[in-house]
Every structure is written in structure tokens, then in C-alpha cells.
Amino acid sequence: MASVDNTGSSVSGRRRPGDLLHAGLVLTLLLGVWCVGGLEVSTGKVSFVEAMNGSTVLLPCTYSSCIGIKDLYFSWHYNDNGTIVKLCDAVIPTEGVNPKVSVKHDRVEFVGSPKGNNISILLWNITFEDEGDYVCFARNPKEKNRNHSAIFTLLVVDQLKEVDNTLTVIIVSVLGGVIGFVIIFMVIKALVVNFLLKDDEKNKECLVSSSGNDNTENGLGGAKADNKGTPKA
Template identity: 60%
Template sequence: MEDREVGVEPTRRGLQCSAVGLILCVMLGAWSAQALEMSVGKIPFLEAVNGSTVMLPCTYISCIGIKNLYFSWQFNDNGTMQTVCESVIPSADVLVEDVSIYRERVEFVGKNNGGTNISILLWNITFEDGGYYTCFGRNPKEKGKNHSAVFHLIVVDEVRVVDNTLATIIAAAVGVAIALIMGFMLLKNFTLFVLSKLEEKNKECLVTSSGIDNTDNGVSGSKADSKATPKKK
């Protein structure tokens, strides 16, 4: 019996250690997955007029800090990824100045000194500049894991004016419907009020007429009946 108990105890300890190890792996995996994030904002697209200057936004967020963070902007040219610019950020408190730019009319405007902005400007854009741009980042603290976010630039001749005719018609129809409902409710309440007043008047007339009939018929008749019939001589 003692040998069996001694054999069972190490097995239980082994299972407990395995469970703890599995939990730690899951926690570390989730922590690592959220260690770095690249973001191009809540609206990942922009419609701009040909010849204008636009900014392609991108920021990075790191919960474990950065060290020699590599970032780049890439343009999808009919399926071929072309590097627009790239650089390495040694640490979060270092100002990024040495940025390699490989495309004309591109300017790096991100600042890393106390911030996380790695945005770029495109000057005097043309229709060829329209397409998908990828903001890419790789933090060595995450053992080379890659992160990216995509921004869509749409170049047009002129900004399209949104036709609000349908929306105006719908809003007017809704307003008319609400006005009709309110008018119907007011008319209904007024009608009920008038009917209640008429009903009260009818009740008063009935009570009054009933009192008059009793006085003329019942009361006077009872007095006449109460008198003794005169005897004949």
C-alpha cells in the first residue's frame, strides 16, 4: 500500500506541473500576441483629389517596449510590394532622423521622441499613387514577429458630392407621418372630451326632467288622494 501511494504522489505532482506550465504558456502567448500593434486609424482609407498632398497615418503600440524596431511603408503595385521608406528605431526615447526613402514625393513626418508616430506625406499625388499601402513593423523583443496594417488611398479627379435627395425625401416622409399621428391623437382626445361633456349634459337633463315629472304627477296626486271624500247629504 505504501509503495502504491508513493507512486501516485509523483504522478499527481507531474500533472499539476504540466497544468501550471500549460497555463503559463497560454498567458505568455497571449501577452506576446498583443506586444506590438501597428495601426492606421479607425478609417483605413482616404479619397483625395489628384495633385493634392495627403498624409498616410500609422502608429505603433508596444506593451513590452521596443529595441531596434524595424518599420517600413510598402506600396502594392499590381501585386508587387515596393518599399516606399524604411528605418530602425533603437528605442522609444530616440528621435528618428535617418529614414531611407525610395519613392519620389514622399516625406517621413513621424516623430518617435516620446511618441509612436511613423506617418508619411505624399506630395502632389497622381493617379499612379492610388492603391494599398502597408505599414509594417518588426520588434526584436518579440523574436522577429511581424505586424502590419493596410491603408487604401483613392485618387479622384474631384471630390464627389453626396446626393442627399433620397435621405431628404425619407426624412420629409417621416416628419409628415409623425405630424399626422400627432394630429390624429389630438383630434381623438378632443372628440372624447366633447363626447364626455355631451354625456354630462344629457345626464343633467334626465335628472331635471325626472324631478319635474315627480312633482307634477306623483306629489300633487298623492295630496289629492289623501283628502277625505265629502259625504253626500
């Protein structure tokens, strides 16, 4: 039975501000958990690569989902100055099942593995025309078709830039010289200390020997002389 306040209105029929706040916090937490645990794709910590004209490059991409996948759809696209060109696509039925990849570019090869959530591709014999952004896309029906994408940028050059290691060589040389000087100093110090200790021991031995000789000459010799000078009764 609903209680009635002093105004005569039913308390159970009204929502208190505290209840609304509690419901809002619960909804926020649920949305936060959903966002954290949702589908994500990644092209790695470095989202670009610089490669020589005519070489073969790996375009990396992996996906993750805390609740698992079912009929996960993925694709690779190339952004050709605003024109989106599909390179390949496929559906992964479930975890650990190899997809049947449909490759739509003659120099593209799928090298991913569902066991590692890997959907990477190789691009063979690249040219300057291949330079640009490559989009890895995935959609997971198990998460109400939640989708995510990541961009990997390819830079094509005639030759790779040579890294100037002059500063590194200088630093290593200086550190090596300092370490060598410290080692030599420690060796010399050890030799000097060892020499001083041996010299000190020799001095102590000489003092002991000299003290023994003095006692013999002054003590025993004097006693004999006194006995010889004692007159007989």
C-alpha cells in the first residue's frame, strides 16, 4: 500500500532526486564498461612506415573484443586522393576460424591469422602511386554491429635516409674514455697501496730485528760482565 505524505500525494508514485542520481550513475557505468569492452582495431604503436620504391611492405592490423566475435567482417581500403578503393575483405565466423578472404588487388596478399586476431596484409612491389592512407575496418554483429577502424600511412621514397650517428659515436667514445681512465686509475691505486703495504711490513721487520739485537747486547752482555767481576769469598 502506498504511503501518503502531508500534502496527500503518494510517495511511491514520485521519483526522488536521489533515485534519479543513482540511476544516472548506473547508466554511466554501464556505458563506460560497454565502451571499454567494445570492438577495437589497431595498426600498432607506429601508424606509418617509410619504404623504398619496389619493395614489399607489411600493413599491420589486429582486432580485439572482450566478449568475443561472431561473423566479424573486416576489410582494407586505400584512400586514393578521396576515392576509396577496396583491397580485400572477409568474414571470420568465430574465434580461430580461417576466413575466406576476397582479394581485389593483384599486389595484395592476406597474411593474417585469426588465432592472433591478426588481419594484416602485404603489399608487393610498391610504387609511388601506392603512397597514402590505408584503412583497416572491422564490424562485429555480436556487439550489435559495433565497428571500428584504424589508418596506416605508407610513405614511398627513392632511398631510405641515412641516420647520422656522429653524436652517438662521440658520446660512446667519451664514455669509453672515462671508463678506461677510471679503470687505469683504480689499477694504479691498487698497485701503489700494495707497494706501500709491503714497504711498511719490511720496516716493521727491521724495527723488530733491531730491537732484539739491542736487547741482547745491552742486557745479556751486561749480566755476563757483572758475573765475571764478582770477587770470591
